[in-house]
Amino acid sequence: MNPVEICYLGVGELSRLIQRKEVSPVEIVEAHMARITSLEPKLNSFITLLSDQALADAREAEKEILENRYLGPLHGIPFGLKDLFYVKGVRNTSGMKIFDRFVPDFDSTVGLRLKRAGAVLMGKLNLHPLAYGATGENPDYGNMHNPWNLGLITGGSSGGSGSAVASGQCTLSMGTDTGGSIRIPSALCGIVGLKPTYGRVSRYGLAPLAWSLDHPGPMARTVEDCALLMNATAGFDPRDPTSVNVSTPDFTKALTGKVRGLRAGVPKEYFEVPIDPAVKKKVLKAIDHLRELGVSVSEVSWPMYRHSVAAANTIQIVEAAAYHSKLIRTHGSSLDPTIRLRLESGFFIPAVDYIQAQRVRTLFADQTLSLFKKVDLLVGPTLPVTAFKIGTTEKEVAGNVVNIIPLLTQYTRSFNLNGFPAITLPCGFSEDSLPIGLQIAGRPFDEATVLRAAHAYEQSTEWHRRRPPL
Amino acid sequence: MEEKIWFSKQIFLKMSEAYGLDPRDPHMEELYAYLQNVLPGLKVLEKLDVADVEPRVPLHPVQEESL
Numbered sequence: 001m002n003p004v005e006i007c008y009l010g011v012g013e014l015s016r017l018i019q020r021k022e023v024s025p026v027e028i029v030e031a032h033m034a035r036i037t038s039l040e041p042k043l044n045s046f047i048t049l050l051s052d053q054a055l056a057d058a059r060e061a062e063k064e065i066l067e068n069r070y071l072g073p074l075h076g077i078p079f080g081l082k083d084l085f086y087v088k089g090v091r092n093t094s095g096m097k098i099f100d101r102f103v104p105d106f107d108s109t110v111g112l113r114l115k116r117a118g119a120v121l122m123g124k125l126n127l128h129p130l131a132y133g134a135t136g137e138n139p140d141y142g143n144m145h146n147p148w149n150l151g152l153i154t155g156g157s158s159g160g161s162g163s164a165v166a167s168g169q170c171t172l173s174m175g176t177d178t179g180g181s182i183r184i185p186s187a188l189c190g191i192v193g194l195k196p197t198y199g200r201v202s203r204y205g206l207a208p209l210a211w212s213l214d215h216p217g218p219m220a221r222t223v224e225d226c227a228l229l230m231n232a233t234a235g236f237d238p239r240d241p242t243s244v245n246v247s248t249p250d251f252t253k254a255l256t257g258k259v260r261g262l263r264a265g266v267p268k269e270y271f272e273v274p275i276d277p278a279v280k281k282k283v284l285k286a287i288d289h290l291r292e293l294g295v296s297v298s299e300v301s302w303p304m305y306r307h308s309v310a311a312a313n314t315i316q317i318v319e320a321a322a323y324h325s326k327l328i329r330t331h332g333s334s335l336d337p338t339i340r341l342r343l344e345s346g347f348f349i350p351a352v353d354y355i356q357a358q359r360v361r362t363l364f365a366d367q368t369l370s371l372f373k374k375v376d377l378l379v380g381p382t383l384p385v386t387a388f389k390i391g392t393t394e395k396e397v398a399g400n401v402v403n404i405i406p407l408l409t410q411y412t413r414s415f416n417l418n419g420f421p422a423i424t425l426p427c428g429f430s431e432d433s434l435p436i437g438l439q440i441a442g443r444p445f446d447e448a449t450v451l452r453a454a455h456a457y458e459q460s461t462e463w464h465r466r467r468p469p470l
Numbered sequence: 471m472e473e474k475i476w477f478s479k480q481i482f483l484k485m486s487e488a489y490g491l492d493p494r495d496p497h498m499e500e501l502y503a504y505l506q507n508v509l510p511g512l513k514v515l516e517k518l519d520v521a522d523v524e525p526r527v528p529l530h531p532v533q534e535e536s537l
Contacts, residue, residue, distance in 0.1 A: 329490040361526040
C-alpha cells in the first residue's frame, strides 16, 4: 500500500489491517514519519518529535500483536499530543521557549490512557503559546500553517493538532479547549473535534489556562475516530478534582446512523452576530441536510447567549492571570506582547466582577438546560469565517470590522462556560476551497447523541473524504 | 486619554505596583490603553438581574441529573 494512503486511513481501517497482519504498526509509524519529514518544513505542526521512541513503541506493539496480545483498536495507531499534556521524560513547553527545559516526571492521565491502549506517540504538537490564543501563531516555535493554504492560519490554540491530523502526519490527536481551542482549528483545518462535557475527560497532568473552562478532547478525521479516542480517554479520574464519576459508554455504539426523531434547535441569536454570508449559506444547507435525514429542526431563542461571551471572558482572564501570576511577574518582558497584555489584564478585574460572571454562568447554564427540555441538540456554525492570512488582527465580516479573537470564539466559547459537549465537523467548502465547520452541541454527558448526529451527517456527505492539496 | 474604566491612571499605577508589576516600565502605557478597551466590554454583566442567583461553583460540573 502507498505510504500516503496509509496516512489517510482511519483507525477502523488501520486496526483491521493490523489484526489481519496485512500492515504492521512499524510500517504505519514509518509511513507517518516519512509524511512528517516531508511536510514539517511547510506545516510546523510539531514542537518535539519522538521518532526513535515511536519506532521502538511500534516494534513493541508489533511483537505484542504477533504474540496475540492485541490491546484493541488503538494498538499501533500513531497519535500526537498538544504540548500541554505531560508525558513523563518528555519536555513540555506549553508553546513557550521559557519552558524549553521543563521535563515532567509523571504522565497526564490522557497520555497514560492512550499509552495503555497501545497507541504510539509520534510527538508533542505545536500550539498558540500557553494555549492563550485562537489563531495558531507562535513567535517562539514558529507559526502553524493551514494544510489547505499554507499562508493561512490553522486556528488555535491546538493548531499543530489540527494541521497534523488534516495532513496525515498523525491519525489522531488530543487537544484542549478553553474558548474553542479544539473546535476552531478542527473547523479551519477540515477535521472533526469534540469538546466533551466538563468533567468527562481528565485534566490531570495538563498545564492549565483557566481551570473551570479547560476541556481536553479528541481531534481526528472522522467522527468514528473521535468516538474511539473518547473510549480510550474518558472516564473518572480521582486525581482530577473536577472529574465526574458517571458511567462511560462505548461511544462507537452510538454511531448507528439513525437520527430520525431527534430534535435540533438553531438559536436565532447565532445569526444576529457577524457571519460571512457564504459560511452562513453552507451551514444552513447542512442543517437542511440534517432535516432530510429525519432530524426535526426548529428555531429556538437563547437570549443569554449574548452575555455568555462576556462572562466566559471575565472568568478566563482572571483564572489565567491567577495561574500565571508568577510567570507574569518574573518573565513578563519575555512573553508575546499580546499574551502578556491578556494575562496582566486579569489583575485589574475585581473579585466582585469574577463572582458576578459566575452568577451569570449559573443563569446561562440553567437557561441552556431549559432549552434542552425542548430539543436534543443545538446546531449552528462553528465559526463565522473560513481561515484567513497569518498576521491578521481585524477582519471585515458582513460590513463589520471585528477583532479576530472575539470573532473566532463567538460560537464556541458559550459551551466552555456551560460545560456542555460540542463537536465540529466539516460541512462544506468555500469557493476558495477552505473548510467550513458545523457545530452540534448536546446535553451534559450526552456525547453519544452528539456523536450519533455528527456521524449520520458525515456518512451521508463527502466532505470528510477531501484531502488538502499538499 | 479619556478614562472609560473605574480607576484613574494614578490608581492603575499604584495597583500595578501592588500586583508586582513595574509601574515605571513603558509597557504600562500599553497595558493601560488595553484595559480601556477590554474592561468596559465585561461590565455589561453588571446590568443583568442576578438577584437570588448563586455563583456556579467554578469547579463543579453541571450534572445530567439536574435536567
